[in-house]
């Protein structure tokens with residue numbers, strides 16, 4: 571895999587974060603990812619007066635992935651409103667796992683990690699295939 575330009579991927583996450591709709595938490599989030607075929611997809615959090623309906627930035631990113639042709643994610647980063655690296659929440663790690671290429675890299679608060687490291691022993695599509 572070609573070297574990941576984390577600075578430019580993070581810059582895309584910052585651009586997405588600036589589009590966030592987060593009037594309830596005032597916690598803007600942006601996410602960006604590189605796809606296996608070289609596209610960059612991104613998303614921001616979109617909140618709702620019914621708080622639980624909020625879409626995390628990763629949800630928007632997955633929509634962008636499919637809107638632009640689908641495929642698998644190979645590198646991912648996420649930022650908060652101060653452009654600092656943010657860990658994806660647990661639900662979003664599951665969401666990302668579904669669409670990750672094996673060994674997908676994430677820029678995290680403790681360095682570059684794989685999806686398997688941030689979601690060990692994950693339940694995923696393979697479990698359904700193997701046990702159905």
Ligand code: THU
Pocket residue numbers: 592595597598599614615616617624625626627628657658659662
């Ligand atoms: N949020 C995300 O967009 N992604 C995460 O991984 C963590 C949390 C958003 C949801 C909500 O709009 C705000 O951050 C505060 O929880």
